[in-house]
Amino acid sequence: MDTSQAEATPLGERAQDVVAMLKGEKAPGDVFGPTFLAAVSPAQFNAISAQLTTQFGEVIGVESLKATGDYSAAIALRFEKAIGRGTIALEAQAPYRVEGLLLSSFESLDDTPDKISAELNAMPGNASAYFGPLDSSNPMFASNPDEHMAIGSTFKLYVLSALARSIEAGERAWSDTVTINRRSFPSGQMQDWPEGAPVTLQTLATMMISISDNTATDILIHELGREVVEAELIASGHSNPARTLPLLTTIEMFGLKGSPYNLEKYINGDEAAKRFMLLDFVDDIGGDTDKLEGPIPTVPTAIDTVEWFASARDLASILKRLSTLEDGTARGVLAVNPALDKSQREKWKYVGFKGGSEPGVLNLTWLLQDQADAWHILTVSANNQEGPINKGKLQLMAQRILALAP
Known part of the structure; x- marks a missing residue:
């Protein structure tokens, strides 16, 4: 199933919804299911979307969508400066919300x-x-x-x-x-x-x-x-x-970083002084985290x-x-x-x-x-x-x- 064949399927519809979300035309809560939103909040998704736009320009549309199952597909999205490739997965029942979305690689177009x-x-x-x-x-x-x-x-x-x-x-x-x-x-x-x-x-x-x-x-x-x-x-x-x-x-x-006094002393010491401090540390603490302060x-x-x-x-x-x-x-x-x-x-x-x-x-x-x-x-x-x-x-x-x- 290529992109044109997928357009009228739940996978095709949700892929277009993802594009709409990246463009700010739809809210994450309208497209993602509870499983996804429990892992990535709407605020986090919006931050990721803004980051992708900064890196690769505005999203243009779905480049390709190849089904790997009834409710999963390999997806490629075209941005102004790159094609992002990854996977999309839907719930197995209506309204078939997105429960998994990962763009894992980007192919530069004009970088x-x-x-x-x-x-x-x-x-x-x-x-x-x-x-x-x-x-x-x-x-x-x-x-x-x-x-x-x-x-x-x-x-x-x-x-x-x-x-x-x-x-x-x-x-x-x-x-x-x-x-x-x-x-x-x-x-x-x-x-x-x-x-x-x-x-x-x-x-x-x-x-x-x-x-x-x-x-x-x-x-x-x-x-x-x-x-x-x-x-x-x-x-x-x-x-x-x-x-x-x-x-x-x-x-x-x-x-050292948990003890302001020892940290300052260490920073101001020469190499010999630092090594002496570490010898003391080994004698006092060894590998026992319970003995650390701070x-x-x-x-x-x-x-x-x-x-x-x-x-x-x-x-x-x-x-x-x-x-x-x-x-x-x-x-x-x-x-x-x-x-x-x-x-x-x-x-x-x-x-x-x-x-x-x-x-x-x-x-x-x-x-x-x-x-x-x-x-x-x-x-x-x-x-x-x-x-x-x-x-x-x-x-x-x-x-x-x-x-x-x-």
Whole structure:
């Protein structure tokens, strides 16, 4: 069933209703069912609609609608500057309201690097992006690629690479078992696992990357040694390692940012003083979250001083080290949660992903291999000391950049 055949069906009618909503001609409550509205409120949908209009121009109409079931279809909507593709699902009974709608990829129609760069630089705070082959200094897109940005949990790429190289050197095996002997705060799940539970290094790495598990991360840093992960950061060719050293565990980051006194003391100390403070922290707290004082910050806190920092080119350097490992296990870990929809993944032979976020910080980084086996990076970062990052907007920026690929 193509678009013309679908127009008189419930799917066709609801697809047109979606266009009308995006144009502001219908209200979400008139089209969406209670299941959808429980997950996405009318206010949230209107915000998403405004964001899509800002990114891709006004919606023009339904480009295509291909049924995948009696009440579901693959949908493509044409905007002024892009075609958005995704899925739509309806209730199985009248009035056949929309219960599922997801536009997961956007094909640029008239985008240019200059347009994307201008919009990226217009975001609050600072932004950076880079897209191109790892073996070339000629990217397809670059905006502030040498600016050092807070990257949040994307620093876990350095932990993964340090672990993989230790295994490659014969010091450890992916199947080695350690125990749950410390905890951090979420993101993640392992903070709720039983004390002393056995877990393999590969499981820890998979949890650390796929769901950004902070407890798994801290256990791996403890097992490897902070200095080993720091050595990997330096060996990768990081352009300013001093800004990130000493490399913090996640619980140390939470502990510092939850204590104004210790945070100020840490910021004002030299590297030796900072390391001394962390030794005290390990002695006093270890991996026991119950011993921490102070709340976890919900607003941007010291994101320009107490963080993990890297430029886009620095992230390209660590991905290059991961891409050249003979053992593909680490790359398999990165591919568990690729953070791209199926249509986008199909253009690449391999897709791996790691992102990071905290209040005022967002990074999205992909390792990509094309059909000719060449490795690429796509990374976008935004830092805003004044407030939160618009995650949806940055994700849409990444999709627009990815669409620049030939």
